[in-house]
Amino acid sequence: MSTYRIRPGDTLSALAGRFNTSVSELARLNKIANPNLIYAGKSLRIPGHARNDSFEPTKSGGPRRGSGTKGSGQVGESRGTASPGNVTPAMRKLASAGRAAAMSIGGYNSQGLCATGVSKAIQNAFGFKVWGNGNQIDNNLPRDKFKQVNMSLEEALKIPGLVLTWEKTSSRLGSIYGHTAITTGDGRSSVSDFIERNTLGAGGRSGLKIFMPTV
Incomplete structure (x- = not known):
């Protein structure tokens, strides 16, 4: 048994997928009456992991973990921190593939x-396909090839090759399917099925999650 500190934008279904369990099991274990309502900052008990596993954020905001099986749906072990000064070849490759797909x-x-667009870019860059719509892709990214990072959208847009996902946007379809994109690293734009020149200026989006390729 381990614990996870709920972050803004987390959903119980997304966490169930990440930790290889079910919504009903998480709700039962944590005595959650409404699975659609969880609160950032609260601790969530996670079944099926060793007691020394930790999914609590570090002081810098990133995830840390103890022992456990890599690729089992847990937060991936760190292979470096995403920053403008620490861009990997995989990140550059994904950014390039994203622009081409867009x-x-x-x-x-x-x-x-x-x-x-995002799925096509991932397939062209790394050779595997990720299924799902804008707010499902985060659950389907292989955890041995991507890790979630904790930073603001403004910081992420300065780094190429990060995958962005939003649970909801302001449009009718976006409120159902969310949105996903790949950062270009210019501090402003992102790419998916098109090149969005000013992602920071796109209002009405919520539930942002950011993922870094580790392949």
Whole structure:
């Protein structure tokens, strides 16, 4: 048994997928009456892990963990921290593939196919496909090839090759399917099925999660 500190944007379904368990099991174990309502800052008991596993954020905000089986749906062991000065070849490769995918689908105009663009970029960069819509891709990213990082959107946009996912956006479809994109590293834009010139200026989005490739 271990614990996880709930962060802004987390959902019980996403956490169940990450930790290889079920929503009902997490709700039962933590006495959660409404699985659609969890609170940031609260501790969540996680079944099926060793007692010395830790999913509590460190003082710097990033995840840390003890022992456990890599790739079992846990937060991945750190292979470096995402920062403008620590960009890996995999991150650059994904950013390049993301731009190419965006130009091949919509250019500078959204086609409503953000997950298609991100999935195509991941497949072209790394050779495997990730399924799901904008707010499902975060659950389906292989945890032995991507790790979640804790930073602001402003910081993430300065780094190429990070995968962004939002649970919801302000549009009708976005409120259902969310949005996903890949950072270009210029501090402003991101790419999916199109090149979004000003991602910081896109309001009405919530539930942001950020993932770094570790392949």
